[in-house]
Amino acid sequence: MFQKLKQPLIFAVCVWALLAFTAAQSSSTCGAFFTGDCLRLGWQRLSHVVLLGWVEEFQTLIAGIAALGAGAFVIVSGREQIQHLRESKQREKIDDALDSVYTVGADVGEYYRKIRFATKIPASIPLPPADLMKDIAYISPQLSQFIIRFHFLTSDTYDDCQINKHHFPLNKKYLIGSSLAMFQIFKQVTEHVRETPDFKPRATLTKMTFDSDPIIYGAEEDNLEQKHLGAFQDFFSVTSE
Structure with missing residues:
Protein backbone atom coordinates (compact mmCIF):
# COMPACT_ATOMS: atom_id res chain seq x y z
CA MET A 1 0.00 0.00 0.00
CA PHE A 2 2.88 2.38 0.82
CA GLN A 3 4.23 1.96 -2.70
CA LYS A 4 0.90 3.17 -4.09
CA LEU A 5 0.99 6.29 -1.90
CA LYS A 6 4.72 6.97 -2.21
CA GLN A 7 4.67 9.11 -5.36
CA PRO A 8 1.56 11.16 -4.40
CA LEU A 9 3.09 11.86 -0.96
CA ILE A 10 6.41 12.99 -2.43
CA PHE A 11 4.59 15.24 -4.89
CA ALA A 12 2.42 16.73 -2.12
CA VAL A 13 5.45 17.44 0.09
CA CYS A 14 7.31 19.10 -2.78
CA VAL A 15 4.33 21.29 -3.67
CA TRP A 16 3.86 22.22 -0.01
CA ALA A 17 7.56 23.12 0.37
CA LEU A 18 7.47 25.30 -2.73
CA LEU A 19 4.30 27.09 -1.63
CA ALA A 20 5.65 27.55 1.90
CA PHE A 21 8.88 29.06 0.61
CA THR A 22 7.01 31.38 -1.75
CA ALA A 23 4.58 32.47 0.95
CA ALA A 24 7.38 33.10 3.46
CA GLN A 25 9.35 35.16 0.96
CA SER A 26 6.27 37.15 -0.04
CA SER A 27 5.41 38.02 3.55
CA SER A 28 8.99 38.84 4.51
CA THR A 29 9.98 42.51 4.95
CA CYS A 30 13.71 41.91 5.18
CA GLY A 31 14.34 42.24 1.45
CA ALA A 32 15.96 39.76 -0.93
CA PHE A 33 16.26 36.21 0.34
CA PHE A 34 20.05 35.94 0.23
CA THR A 35 20.79 39.28 1.93
CA GLY A 36 22.24 39.25 5.43
CA ASP A 37 19.07 40.00 7.40
CA CYS A 38 16.91 37.62 5.37
CA LEU A 39 19.52 34.88 5.49
CA ARG A 40 19.66 35.07 9.29
CA LEU A 41 15.87 35.09 9.46
CA GLY A 42 15.78 32.11 7.11
CA TRP A 43 18.17 30.14 9.31
CA GLN A 44 16.09 30.97 12.37
CA ARG A 45 12.95 29.71 10.69
CA LEU A 46 14.75 26.60 9.44
CA SER A 47 16.02 25.90 12.96
CA HIS A 48 12.48 26.32 14.23
CA VAL A 49 11.29 23.71 11.72
CA VAL A 50 14.17 21.27 12.23
CA LEU A 51 13.95 21.42 16.02
CA LEU A 52 10.17 20.85 15.80
CA GLY A 53 9.42 24.08 17.57
CA TRP A 54 6.28 24.40 15.50
CA VAL A 55 4.76 21.14 16.76
CA GLU A 56 3.24 22.69 19.87
CA GLU A 57 1.65 25.46 17.84
CA PHE A 58 -0.05 23.06 15.45
CA GLN A 59 -0.57 20.03 17.67
CA THR A 60 -4.35 20.05 17.16
CA LEU A 61 -3.96 20.19 13.39
CA ILE A 62 -1.28 17.50 13.44
CA ALA A 63 -3.46 15.26 15.58
CA GLY A 64 -6.33 15.72 13.12
CA ILE A 65 -4.13 14.91 10.13
CA ALA A 66 -2.74 11.85 11.92
CA ALA A 67 -6.27 10.67 12.68
CA LEU A 68 -7.29 11.13 9.05
CA GLY A 69 -4.19 9.26 7.92
CA ALA A 70 -4.87 6.40 10.31
CA GLY A 71 -8.47 6.22 9.13
CA ALA A 72 -7.40 6.17 5.49
CA PHE A 73 -4.87 3.44 6.26
CA VAL A 74 -7.54 1.31 7.95
CA ILE A 75 -9.94 1.78 5.03
CA VAL A 76 -7.35 0.93 2.38
CA SER A 77 -6.06 -2.05 4.36
CA GLY A 78 -9.60 -3.29 4.86
CA ARG A 79 -10.35 -3.06 1.16
CA GLU A 80 -7.17 -4.92 0.28
CA GLN A 81 -8.00 -7.63 2.79
CA ILE A 82 -11.52 -8.00 1.41
CA GLN A 83 -10.14 -8.21 -2.13
CA HIS A 84 -7.64 -10.84 -1.03
CA LEU A 85 -10.39 -12.89 0.61
CA ARG A 86 -12.51 -12.66 -2.52
CA GLU A 87 -9.62 -13.83 -4.68
CA SER A 88 -8.86 -16.69 -2.26
CA LYS A 89 -12.48 -17.84 -2.28
CA GLN A 90 -12.63 -17.57 -6.06
Missing part, protein backbone atom coordinates in the same frame (compact mmCIF):
# COMPACT_ATOMS: atom_id res chain seq x y z
CA ARG A 91 -9.46 -19.63 -6.43
CA GLU A 92 -10.86 -22.24 -4.06
CA LYS A 93 -14.04 -22.39 -6.12
CA ILE A 94 -11.98 -22.71 -9.31
CA ASP A 95 -9.99 -25.61 -7.86
CA ASP A 96 -13.19 -27.37 -6.80
CA ALA A 97 -14.70 -26.88 -10.25
CA LEU A 98 -11.51 -28.14 -11.84
CA ASP A 99 -11.98 -31.50 -10.13
CA SER A 100 -15.21 -31.90 -12.11
CA VAL A 101 -13.45 -30.96 -15.34
CA TYR A 102 -10.79 -33.57 -14.59
CA THR A 103 -13.42 -36.23 -13.83
CA VAL A 104 -15.29 -35.71 -17.09
CA GLY A 105 -12.04 -35.40 -19.01
CA ALA A 106 -10.95 -38.77 -17.65
CA ASP A 107 -14.20 -40.32 -18.94
CA VAL A 108 -13.54 -38.83 -22.37
CA GLY A 109 -9.97 -40.14 -22.28
CA GLU A 110 -11.22 -43.62 -21.46
CA TYR A 111 -13.68 -43.46 -24.36
CA TYR A 112 -10.87 -42.37 -26.69
CA ARG A 113 -8.75 -45.32 -25.55
CA LYS A 114 -11.60 -47.76 -26.18
CA ILE A 115 -12.72 -46.39 -29.54
CA ARG A 116 -9.24 -46.56 -31.06
CA PHE A 117 -9.04 -50.33 -30.80
CA ALA A 118 -12.74 -51.21 -30.83
CA THR A 119 -14.20 -53.70 -33.27
CA LYS A 120 -17.68 -52.68 -32.23
CA ILE A 121 -18.88 -49.35 -30.92
CA PRO A 122 -18.54 -48.86 -27.15
CA ALA A 123 -21.27 -47.37 -24.99
CA SER A 124 -21.72 -43.63 -25.39
CA ILE A 125 -20.31 -41.00 -23.06
CA PRO A 126 -22.93 -40.35 -20.35
CA LEU A 127 -24.17 -36.84 -19.79
CA PRO A 128 -22.49 -35.55 -16.59
CA PRO A 129 -24.71 -34.84 -13.55
CA ALA A 130 -26.01 -31.32 -13.06
CA ASP A 131 -23.48 -30.43 -10.34
CA LEU A 132 -20.56 -31.42 -12.57
CA MET A 133 -22.03 -29.51 -15.49
CA LYS A 134 -22.35 -26.42 -13.30
CA ASP A 135 -18.69 -26.69 -12.29
CA ILE A 136 -17.58 -27.18 -15.89
CA ALA A 137 -19.59 -24.16 -17.02
CA TYR A 138 -17.95 -22.10 -14.26
CA ILE A 139 -14.54 -22.79 -15.80
CA SER A 140 -15.83 -22.18 -19.32
CA PRO A 141 -19.41 -22.30 -20.63
CA GLN A 142 -18.02 -23.67 -23.88
CA LEU A 143 -16.74 -26.75 -22.08
CA SER A 144 -20.23 -27.65 -20.92
CA GLN A 145 -21.53 -27.15 -24.46
CA PHE A 146 -18.74 -29.35 -25.83
CA ILE A 147 -19.45 -32.26 -23.52
CA ILE A 148 -23.18 -32.09 -24.31
CA ARG A 149 -22.38 -32.09 -28.03
CA PHE A 150 -19.96 -34.97 -27.59
CA HIS A 151 -22.51 -36.93 -25.56
CA PHE A 152 -25.10 -36.68 -28.32
CA LEU A 153 -22.51 -37.50 -30.98
CA THR A 154 -21.53 -40.74 -29.26
CA SER A 155 -25.11 -41.55 -28.26
CA ASP A 156 -26.61 -41.01 -31.72
CA THR A 157 -23.80 -42.91 -33.39
CA TYR A 158 -24.24 -45.78 -30.94
CA ASP A 159 -27.96 -45.96 -31.70
CA ASP A 160 -27.32 -45.90 -35.45
CA CYS A 161 -24.77 -48.68 -35.12
CA GLN A 162 -27.32 -50.87 -33.38
CA ILE A 163 -29.52 -50.55 -36.46
CA ASN A 164 -26.86 -50.74 -39.15
CA LYS A 165 -23.75 -52.83 -38.46
CA HIS A 166 -21.87 -51.08 -41.30
CA HIS A 167 -22.32 -47.69 -39.70
CA PHE A 168 -19.48 -48.12 -37.20
CA PRO A 169 -16.63 -48.77 -39.67
CA LEU A 170 -17.76 -45.77 -41.72
CA ASN A 171 -17.80 -43.45 -38.71
CA LYS A 172 -15.05 -44.84 -36.51
CA LYS A 173 -12.46 -42.24 -37.53
CA TYR A 174 -14.88 -39.43 -36.78
CA LEU A 175 -15.41 -40.84 -33.31
CA ILE A 176 -11.66 -41.24 -32.80
CA GLY A 177 -10.93 -37.72 -34.03
CA SER A 178 -13.71 -36.11 -32.01
CA SER A 179 -12.80 -37.97 -28.82
CA LEU A 180 -9.11 -37.13 -29.33
CA ALA A 181 -9.94 -33.43 -29.69
CA MET A 182 -12.42 -33.51 -26.81
CA PHE A 183 -9.89 -35.21 -24.53
CA GLN A 184 -7.18 -32.67 -25.40
CA ILE A 185 -9.56 -29.77 -24.79
CA PHE A 186 -10.33 -31.00 -21.28
CA LYS A 187 -6.72 -31.97 -20.58
CA GLN A 188 -5.20 -28.71 -21.76
CA VAL A 189 -7.83 -26.55 -20.06
CA THR A 190 -7.17 -28.37 -16.78
CA GLU A 191 -3.41 -27.83 -17.10
CA HIS A 192 -3.84 -24.18 -18.07
CA VAL A 193 -6.12 -23.39 -15.13
CA ARG A 194 -3.87 -25.15 -12.62
CA GLU A 195 -0.81 -23.26 -13.89
CA THR A 196 -2.52 -19.85 -14.01
CA PRO A 197 -2.94 -18.32 -10.52
CA ASP A 198 -4.96 -15.37 -11.84
CA PHE A 199 -7.22 -17.44 -14.09
CA LYS A 200 -10.58 -15.78 -14.68
CA PRO A 201 -13.61 -18.11 -14.63
CA ARG A 202 -16.04 -18.47 -17.52
CA ALA A 203 -13.18 -18.24 -19.97
CA THR A 204 -13.70 -18.09 -23.71
CA LEU A 205 -11.87 -20.82 -25.61
CA THR A 206 -10.28 -20.18 -29.00
CA LYS A 207 -7.79 -21.95 -31.22
CA MET A 208 -5.03 -19.90 -29.57
CA THR A 209 -5.90 -21.56 -26.25
CA PHE A 210 -4.72 -24.98 -27.37
CA ASP A 211 -1.61 -26.78 -28.54
CA SER A 212 -2.18 -28.85 -31.69
CA ASP A 213 0.92 -31.04 -31.31
CA PRO A 214 -0.89 -33.87 -29.45
CA ILE A 215 -3.59 -33.80 -32.13
CA ILE A 216 -1.00 -34.00 -34.89
CA TYR A 217 0.65 -36.96 -33.18
CA GLY A 218 -2.69 -38.73 -32.63
CA ALA A 219 -3.77 -38.05 -36.20
CA GLU A 220 -0.60 -39.64 -37.54
CA GLU A 221 -1.13 -42.74 -35.41
CA ASP A 222 -4.72 -43.26 -36.55
CA ASN A 223 -4.44 -41.80 -40.05
CA LEU A 224 -6.91 -39.01 -39.34
CA GLU A 225 -7.73 -35.98 -41.45
CA GLN A 226 -8.93 -32.54 -40.37
CA LYS A 227 -12.55 -33.47 -41.07
CA HIS A 228 -12.36 -36.33 -38.58
CA LEU A 229 -12.13 -33.82 -35.72
CA GLY A 230 -15.77 -33.02 -36.40
CA ALA A 231 -17.18 -30.10 -34.44
CA PHE A 232 -13.79 -29.44 -32.84
CA GLN A 233 -11.74 -28.93 -36.00
CA ASP A 234 -11.80 -25.14 -35.52
CA PHE A 235 -9.65 -25.53 -32.39
CA PHE A 236 -6.92 -27.80 -33.73
CA SER A 237 -4.97 -28.66 -36.82
CA VAL A 238 -3.88 -32.19 -37.74
CA THR A 239 -0.92 -30.90 -39.77
CA SER A 240 2.20 -29.00 -38.77
CA GLU A 241 2.04 -25.31 -39.56
Whole structure:
Protein backbone atom coordinates (compact mmCIF):
# COMPACT_ATOMS: atom_id res chain seq x y z
CA MET A 1 0.00 0.00 0.00
CA PHE A 2 2.88 2.38 0.82
CA GLN A 3 4.23 1.96 -2.70
CA LYS A 4 0.90 3.17 -4.09
CA LEU A 5 0.99 6.29 -1.90
CA LYS A 6 4.72 6.97 -2.21
CA GLN A 7 4.67 9.11 -5.36
CA PRO A 8 1.56 11.16 -4.40
CA LEU A 9 3.09 11.86 -0.96
CA ILE A 10 6.41 12.99 -2.43
CA PHE A 11 4.59 15.24 -4.89
CA ALA A 12 2.42 16.73 -2.12
CA VAL A 13 5.45 17.44 0.09
CA CYS A 14 7.31 19.10 -2.78
CA VAL A 15 4.33 21.29 -3.67
CA TRP A 16 3.86 22.22 -0.01
CA ALA A 17 7.56 23.12 0.37
CA LEU A 18 7.47 25.30 -2.73
CA LEU A 19 4.30 27.09 -1.63
CA ALA A 20 5.65 27.55 1.90
CA PHE A 21 8.88 29.06 0.61
CA THR A 22 7.01 31.38 -1.75
CA ALA A 23 4.58 32.47 0.95
CA ALA A 24 7.38 33.10 3.46
CA GLN A 25 9.35 35.16 0.96
CA SER A 26 6.27 37.15 -0.04
CA SER A 27 5.41 38.02 3.55
CA SER A 28 8.99 38.84 4.51
CA THR A 29 9.98 42.51 4.95
CA CYS A 30 13.71 41.91 5.18
CA GLY A 31 14.34 42.24 1.45
CA ALA A 32 15.96 39.76 -0.93
CA PHE A 33 16.26 36.21 0.34
CA PHE A 34 20.05 35.94 0.23
CA THR A 35 20.79 39.28 1.93
CA GLY A 36 22.24 39.25 5.43
CA ASP A 37 19.07 40.00 7.40
CA CYS A 38 16.91 37.62 5.37
CA LEU A 39 19.52 34.88 5.49
CA ARG A 40 19.66 35.07 9.29
CA LEU A 41 15.87 35.09 9.46
CA GLY A 42 15.78 32.11 7.11
CA TRP A 43 18.17 30.14 9.31
CA GLN A 44 16.09 30.97 12.37
CA ARG A 45 12.95 29.71 10.69
CA LEU A 46 14.75 26.60 9.44
CA SER A 47 16.02 25.90 12.96
CA HIS A 48 12.48 26.32 14.23
CA VAL A 49 11.29 23.71 11.72
CA VAL A 50 14.17 21.27 12.23
CA LEU A 51 13.95 21.42 16.02
CA LEU A 52 10.17 20.85 15.80
CA GLY A 53 9.42 24.08 17.57
CA TRP A 54 6.28 24.40 15.50
CA VAL A 55 4.76 21.14 16.76
CA GLU A 56 3.24 22.69 19.87
CA GLU A 57 1.65 25.46 17.84
CA PHE A 58 -0.05 23.06 15.45
CA GLN A 59 -0.57 20.03 17.67
CA THR A 60 -4.35 20.05 17.16
CA LEU A 61 -3.96 20.19 13.39
CA ILE A 62 -1.28 17.50 13.44
CA ALA A 63 -3.46 15.26 15.58
CA GLY A 64 -6.33 15.72 13.12
CA ILE A 65 -4.13 14.91 10.13
CA ALA A 66 -2.74 11.85 11.92
CA ALA A 67 -6.27 10.67 12.68
CA LEU A 68 -7.29 11.13 9.05
CA GLY A 69 -4.19 9.26 7.92
CA ALA A 70 -4.87 6.40 10.31
CA GLY A 71 -8.47 6.22 9.13
CA ALA A 72 -7.40 6.17 5.49
CA PHE A 73 -4.87 3.44 6.26
CA VAL A 74 -7.54 1.31 7.95
CA ILE A 75 -9.94 1.78 5.03
CA VAL A 76 -7.35 0.93 2.38
CA SER A 77 -6.06 -2.05 4.36
CA GLY A 78 -9.60 -3.29 4.86
CA ARG A 79 -10.35 -3.06 1.16
CA GLU A 80 -7.17 -4.92 0.28
CA GLN A 81 -8.00 -7.63 2.79
CA ILE A 82 -11.52 -8.00 1.41
CA GLN A 83 -10.14 -8.21 -2.13
CA HIS A 84 -7.64 -10.84 -1.03
CA LEU A 85 -10.39 -12.89 0.61
CA ARG A 86 -12.51 -12.66 -2.52
CA GLU A 87 -9.62 -13.83 -4.68
CA SER A 88 -8.86 -16.69 -2.26
CA LYS A 89 -12.48 -17.84 -2.28
CA GLN A 90 -12.63 -17.57 -6.06
CA ARG A 91 -9.46 -19.63 -6.43
CA GLU A 92 -10.86 -22.24 -4.06
CA LYS A 93 -14.04 -22.39 -6.12
CA ILE A 94 -11.98 -22.71 -9.31
CA ASP A 95 -9.99 -25.61 -7.86
CA ASP A 96 -13.19 -27.37 -6.80
CA ALA A 97 -14.70 -26.88 -10.25
CA LEU A 98 -11.51 -28.14 -11.84
CA ASP A 99 -11.98 -31.50 -10.13
CA SER A 100 -15.21 -31.90 -12.11
CA VAL A 101 -13.45 -30.96 -15.34
CA TYR A 102 -10.79 -33.57 -14.59
CA THR A 103 -13.42 -36.23 -13.83
CA VAL A 104 -15.29 -35.71 -17.09
CA GLY A 105 -12.04 -35.40 -19.01
CA ALA A 106 -10.95 -38.77 -17.65
CA ASP A 107 -14.20 -40.32 -18.94
CA VAL A 108 -13.54 -38.83 -22.37
CA GLY A 109 -9.97 -40.14 -22.28
CA GLU A 110 -11.22 -43.62 -21.46
CA TYR A 111 -13.68 -43.46 -24.36
CA TYR A 112 -10.87 -42.37 -26.69
CA ARG A 113 -8.75 -45.32 -25.55
CA LYS A 114 -11.60 -47.76 -26.18
CA ILE A 115 -12.72 -46.39 -29.54
CA ARG A 116 -9.24 -46.56 -31.06
CA PHE A 117 -9.04 -50.33 -30.80
CA ALA A 118 -12.74 -51.21 -30.83
CA THR A 119 -14.20 -53.70 -33.27
CA LYS A 120 -17.68 -52.68 -32.23
CA ILE A 121 -18.88 -49.35 -30.92
CA PRO A 122 -18.54 -48.86 -27.15
CA ALA A 123 -21.27 -47.37 -24.99
CA SER A 124 -21.72 -43.63 -25.39
CA ILE A 125 -20.31 -41.00 -23.06
CA PRO A 126 -22.93 -40.35 -20.35
CA LEU A 127 -24.17 -36.84 -19.79
CA PRO A 128 -22.49 -35.55 -16.59
CA PRO A 129 -24.71 -34.84 -13.55
CA ALA A 130 -26.01 -31.32 -13.06
CA ASP A 131 -23.48 -30.43 -10.34
CA LEU A 132 -20.56 -31.42 -12.57
CA MET A 133 -22.03 -29.51 -15.49
CA LYS A 134 -22.35 -26.42 -13.30
CA ASP A 135 -18.69 -26.69 -12.29
CA ILE A 136 -17.58 -27.18 -15.89
CA ALA A 137 -19.59 -24.16 -17.02
CA TYR A 138 -17.95 -22.10 -14.26
CA ILE A 139 -14.54 -22.79 -15.80
CA SER A 140 -15.83 -22.18 -19.32
CA PRO A 141 -19.41 -22.30 -20.63
CA GLN A 142 -18.02 -23.67 -23.88
CA LEU A 143 -16.74 -26.75 -22.08
CA SER A 144 -20.23 -27.65 -20.92
CA GLN A 145 -21.53 -27.15 -24.46
CA PHE A 146 -18.74 -29.35 -25.83
CA ILE A 147 -19.45 -32.26 -23.52
CA ILE A 148 -23.18 -32.09 -24.31
CA ARG A 149 -22.38 -32.09 -28.03
CA PHE A 150 -19.96 -34.97 -27.59
CA HIS A 151 -22.51 -36.93 -25.56
CA PHE A 152 -25.10 -36.68 -28.32
CA LEU A 153 -22.51 -37.50 -30.98
CA THR A 154 -21.53 -40.74 -29.26
CA SER A 155 -25.11 -41.55 -28.26
CA ASP A 156 -26.61 -41.01 -31.72
CA THR A 157 -23.80 -42.91 -33.39
CA TYR A 158 -24.24 -45.78 -30.94
CA ASP A 159 -27.96 -45.96 -31.70
CA ASP A 160 -27.32 -45.90 -35.45
CA CYS A 161 -24.77 -48.68 -35.12
CA GLN A 162 -27.32 -50.87 -33.38
CA ILE A 163 -29.52 -50.55 -36.46
CA ASN A 164 -26.86 -50.74 -39.15
CA LYS A 165 -23.75 -52.83 -38.46
CA HIS A 166 -21.87 -51.08 -41.30
CA HIS A 167 -22.32 -47.69 -39.70
CA PHE A 168 -19.48 -48.12 -37.20
CA PRO A 169 -16.63 -48.77 -39.67
CA LEU A 170 -17.76 -45.77 -41.72
CA ASN A 171 -17.80 -43.45 -38.71
CA LYS A 172 -15.05 -44.84 -36.51
CA LYS A 173 -12.46 -42.24 -37.53
CA TYR A 174 -14.88 -39.43 -36.78
CA LEU A 175 -15.41 -40.84 -33.31
CA ILE A 176 -11.66 -41.24 -32.80
CA GLY A 177 -10.93 -37.72 -34.03
CA SER A 178 -13.71 -36.11 -32.01
CA SER A 179 -12.80 -37.97 -28.82
CA LEU A 180 -9.11 -37.13 -29.33
CA ALA A 181 -9.94 -33.43 -29.69
CA MET A 182 -12.42 -33.51 -26.81
CA PHE A 183 -9.89 -35.21 -24.53
CA GLN A 184 -7.18 -32.67 -25.40
CA ILE A 185 -9.56 -29.77 -24.79
CA PHE A 186 -10.33 -31.00 -21.28
CA LYS A 187 -6.72 -31.97 -20.58
CA GLN A 188 -5.20 -28.71 -21.76
CA VAL A 189 -7.83 -26.55 -20.06
CA THR A 190 -7.17 -28.37 -16.78
CA GLU A 191 -3.41 -27.83 -17.10
CA HIS A 192 -3.84 -24.18 -18.07
CA VAL A 193 -6.12 -23.39 -15.13
CA ARG A 194 -3.87 -25.15 -12.62
CA GLU A 195 -0.81 -23.26 -13.89
CA THR A 196 -2.52 -19.85 -14.01
CA PRO A 197 -2.94 -18.32 -10.52
CA ASP A 198 -4.96 -15.37 -11.84
CA PHE A 199 -7.22 -17.44 -14.09
CA LYS A 200 -10.58 -15.78 -14.68
CA PRO A 201 -13.61 -18.11 -14.63
CA ARG A 202 -16.04 -18.47 -17.52
CA ALA A 203 -13.18 -18.24 -19.97
CA THR A 204 -13.70 -18.09 -23.71
CA LEU A 205 -11.87 -20.82 -25.61
CA THR A 206 -10.28 -20.18 -29.00
CA LYS A 207 -7.79 -21.95 -31.22
CA MET A 208 -5.03 -19.90 -29.57
CA THR A 209 -5.90 -21.56 -26.25
CA PHE A 210 -4.72 -24.98 -27.37
CA ASP A 211 -1.61 -26.78 -28.54
CA SER A 212 -2.18 -28.85 -31.69
CA ASP A 213 0.92 -31.04 -31.31
CA PRO A 214 -0.89 -33.87 -29.45
CA ILE A 215 -3.59 -33.80 -32.13
CA ILE A 216 -1.00 -34.00 -34.89
CA TYR A 217 0.65 -36.96 -33.18
CA GLY A 218 -2.69 -38.73 -32.63
CA ALA A 219 -3.77 -38.05 -36.20
CA GLU A 220 -0.60 -39.64 -37.54
CA GLU A 221 -1.13 -42.74 -35.41
CA ASP A 222 -4.72 -43.26 -36.55
CA ASN A 223 -4.44 -41.80 -40.05
CA LEU A 224 -6.91 -39.01 -39.34
CA GLU A 225 -7.73 -35.98 -41.45
CA GLN A 226 -8.93 -32.54 -40.37
CA LYS A 227 -12.55 -33.47 -41.07
CA HIS A 228 -12.36 -36.33 -38.58
CA LEU A 229 -12.13 -33.82 -35.72
CA GLY A 230 -15.77 -33.02 -36.40
CA ALA A 231 -17.18 -30.10 -34.44
CA PHE A 232 -13.79 -29.44 -32.84
CA GLN A 233 -11.74 -28.93 -36.00
CA ASP A 234 -11.80 -25.14 -35.52
CA PHE A 235 -9.65 -25.53 -32.39
CA PHE A 236 -6.92 -27.80 -33.73
CA SER A 237 -4.97 -28.66 -36.82
CA VAL A 238 -3.88 -32.19 -37.74
CA THR A 239 -0.92 -30.90 -39.77
CA SER A 240 2.20 -29.00 -38.77
CA GLU A 241 2.04 -25.31 -39.56
